Amino acid sequence: MRIICVSDNHGNTYYMEELLSIYQEEADEWIHCGDSELLETHPLWQNYRTVRGNMDIAEGFKTERVEELEGDRFLIVHGHRHGVKRSYNELKTRALEENCQFAFYGHTHIPKVEEEDGIFFINPGSIAQPRDREIGTYLIMDLDKDNHQVSFIYYDRDHNEVKELTKSFNLTD
Template sequence: MKIVVVSDNHGDTYYMEELLSIHSEDTDAWFHCGDSELPEDHPLFQNYQTVEGNMDFANKLKLSRLEEIQGELFLIAHGHKHKVKQSYDRLKEEAKKAGCRFVFYGHTHVAKVAEEEGIYFVNPGSLTQPRDRHKGTYLVLTIDEDKTTATFDFYDKDHNSIPEISQSIHLN
């Protein structure tokens, strides 16, 4: 299973469109973690499953959403209402209730993977306004067929791998 995850493009659609053209043939799902600043009927949202961010004023999007891909549940949120800058506690509670082990969020503009109590909190960073590096970032999550390994591959907006934050984990 392959999932492309983006966040915080703040009105810039170029990289979202480019990712669709590069990864369209082998990607099972497209997630957007909010702050697109695009209208909810934008054509890109025919592919990207998105949520409301703190800069998505004109949208009537959900603050969080569950997506099931090949039997695996994923929680997507922007995180501003979940207070992700303080802790993962609110997202963790929501993920536990839903039975998710993967949570994708945005808001901080910092690409990272963190684990708490068997739940993986993953931020793809910002496509256009990163706070932790010079170039925007996105994530490609690959889960092997038997669901024993998840690989979090981070890329900059020019599609160069970022090995220092990419990682593979063994799933129980």
């Protein structure tokens, strides 16, 4: 399963539309971790599953989502209500309550993936307004359940792999 994940585009739709045109045929799912600053009626939401961030004015977005895809459960939040700038404690609690192995979040504008107690905490960074680099980032997550592997491949918005961020993990049953 291949998931494309972005966050914090802050009104810029160009890169999200470009990702759709590039990965349309090979992506199984599209995740957006909030702060889009777009209305609920925007055509991008026909593809991306999104949540409400602290800068979003659209009332129709959920503050968190739990999605089940091919038997795996995914928690999607923006992160501002879960204290992600301090720790993963609140996000971890929600992931455990919802029986999710993968917790996607945004808000910090800093791309990273970490595993703690069997839960993967995944931030694609900001595609439009990065805080720790010059060029925004997005993430492709490849989940290969047959080989018990998950890969998190980061790209800058010019579609160059950011090798120092890319990680692969063995999954345990």
